[in-house]
Amino acid sequence: MDRERIIPIVAIVVLLVGSLSTIYVHGTVESSDDKITINGHSYTVNYIFSIAEQRTVVTNDGSFSGVALDDLLEKTGTKCISCHTYTITGKEGYSKTVTWKNLQNGILTKERKVVFSDLPKAFRVRDVVSIEVN
Amino acid sequence: MEKKRMIAGIILFGSIWGFSECIIGSYLRDAGLPAGAIMTAIFAIGLMTATRILYKQPGMQLGMGVVAGTLRLINPFTGCFICSAIAIMAEGAIFELMWYHMSRDLSEIKKLKLSISMGIISAYVLYVAGFIVTQITTPLLTSAGFHFSDLLSFLPQILSRGLLAALIGGITVPAVSALRNFDISSISAKRYYTTSTSIAALCWIVVILNTLFFLGA
Numbered sequence: 420m421d422r423e424r425i426i427p428i429v430a431i432v433v434l435l436v437g438s439l440s441t442i443y444v445h446g447t448v449e450s451s452d453d454k455i456t457i458n459g460h461s462y463t464v465n466y467i468f469s470i471a472e473q474r475t476v477v478t479n480d481g482s483f484s485g486v487a488l489d490d491l492l493e494k495t496g497t498k499c500i501s502c503h504t505y506t507i508t509g510k511e512g513y514s515k516t517v518t519w520k521n522l523q524n525g526i527l528t529k530e531r532k533v534v535f536s537d538l539p540k541a542f543r544v545r546d547v548v549s550i551e552v553n
Numbered sequence: 554m555e556k557k558r559m560i561a562g563i564i565l566f567g568s569i570w571g572f573s574e575c576i577i578g579s580y581l582r583d584a585g586l587p588a589g590a591i592m593t594a595i596f597a598i599g600l601m602t603a604t605r606i607l608y609k610q611p612g613m614q615l616g617m618g619v620v621a622g623t624l625r626l627i628n629p630f631t632g633c634f635i636c637s638a639i640a641i642m643a644e645g646a647i648f649e650l651m652w653y654h655m656s657r658d659l660s661e662i663k664k665l666k667l668s669i670s671m672g673i674i675s676a677y678v679l680y681v682a683g684f685i686v687t688q689i690t691t692p693l694l695t696s697a698g699f700h701f702s703d704l705l706s707f708l709p710q711i712l713s714r715g716l717l718a719a720l721i722g723g724i725t726v727p728a729v730s731a732l733r734n735f736d737i738s739s740i741s742a743k744r745y746y747t748t749s750t751s752i753a754a755l756c757w758i759v760v761i762l763n764t765l766f767f768l769g770a
Contacts (some may be wrong), residue, residue: 421656422661430670430723433677445712506703510769513707515692516700541636541691 427484446509455531456549464531470494474526476536483534485526487548488550492522497552507533510546516553517542558738559645559747562604563613565749567620571599572756574621574641575628576763587717593644593683594676594721601648602675602729609657611649618645628760636690640683641660647682651675659733676722680715 454461471486472493492500501519508514517525517538525535530546573596581588601614622642628634651674655661662668688707692699737745 423664423667425676426661426667426670430673433674433719434716436712437677437719440709440712441716444709447709504700506700508706513710515697516703517697521649523695537753538695538697539636539691541687542695542697 421430447512455527455542455547457491457553458497460495462495462530465533467491467527468529476524476526476534478534478536480540483526483528485528485534488522488525488527488533489519491527492550492552506549506551506553507544507547508549508551510548513544515544555738558742559608559610559613560616561746561749562737563609563616564620565753566600566604566613567617568624568753568756570596570617571621571624571641572733572760574625574637575760587714589684590680590714590718590721593680594672594718595725597641597644597648598672598676598718598722599725599729601645601734602672602726604731605652605655606659606732607735609659611653611657614648614652615645618642618648624757624760628764632700636687639690640686643686644683647679648675651678662726662730663733665727668730669723672722672724672726673719674722675726677715677719680718681711684711684714752761 426436435526448491453463453465455464455467456462457467470485471491473484474487474490475482475484478511488505489500492505497503504516504518505522506514506516517535521542524537525533527533527547530545531541532545535542574592577596578588578592581591601617602611605611605619619642621639622638622645624640625634626638652671654669662671685704688704688711689699692703740748
């Protein structure tokens with residue numbers, strides 16, 4: 420098959436992949452209710468803020484306040500906290516896996532965004548829906 | 554094509570690309586616009602296609618990616634700038650690979666259907682590949698490390714977001730194709746080198762001043 424036929428076919432396939440991914444993404448976006456699942460258990464943001472200690476982290480684009488992630492994991496019953504890695508997932512499926520050491524420099528804001536003072540912006544997961552203990 | 558003229562072209566267009574990534578990209582992000590798709594489909598694809606048409610020299614776009622990536626490296630904005638620099642360089646290399654089998658005079662893209670198709674494919678692949686490169690390199694350069702499952706779970710989003718880049722790319726390449734009738738070698742050497750050096754220098758100066766301003770703020 421010559422180039423004149425292949426190129427438009429590939430372009431159509433590309434558009435199909437993009438369109439189907441968009442349909443899939445919109446169909447699987449998790450609801451953004453007030454709850455966050457931590458290690459299999461569901462908690463409201465208000466409850467999370469009532470049990471865990473507050474922390475302010477300073478980054479190169481300002482300071483952010485929220486609940487300390489390491490304390491939150493401890494208070495929600497994670498055993499041997501330093502033995503695990505933690506996968507934080509946002510509403511759109513964006514997830515980042517971090518270490519215990521990173522959690523010690525991280526917070527969860529009221530807007531359900533995680534911010535780490537020792538990690539780049541790419542680790543700021545928005546609309547957090549779950550924190551899994553691996 | 555004179556080699557010296559081509560190198561000046563690489564530096565000029567690579568600098569414009571790097572400048573746009575550092576300065577215009579930041580403004581687009583601050584304005585809440587889809588900066589990644591716009592930067593890839595308009596600036597990266599537009600500039601690389603334009604140089605391919607004007608200079609008819611494969612290999613130039615890889616050089617432009619290196620120049621643009623180097624310029625991005627000195628700009629400390631938006632998180633992992635080393636990762637962004639690597640992604641830009643990767644975009645240059647991927648463009649070279651995709652356009653490798655095209656004829657030197659790009660006679661294929663004279664047809665509207667083919668130029669639209671090449672724009673769609675190039676913009677989509679570049680956007681998705683650039684995104685994946687940053688998703689891998691950013692964690693690798695941190696204490697958190699790279700976890701394949703993180704990339705896999707976000708892959709549908711990346712493939713979805715590339716659709717906008719593909720649609721814009723489908724407009725950019727036919728628009729840039731209009732440059733086909735322009736003969737870059739018709740510009741006198743004096744005028745060509747003076748203009749290209751001045752514009753490239755201006756791009757670097759603005760980015761460096763921007764960096765110094767950021768560090769001093």
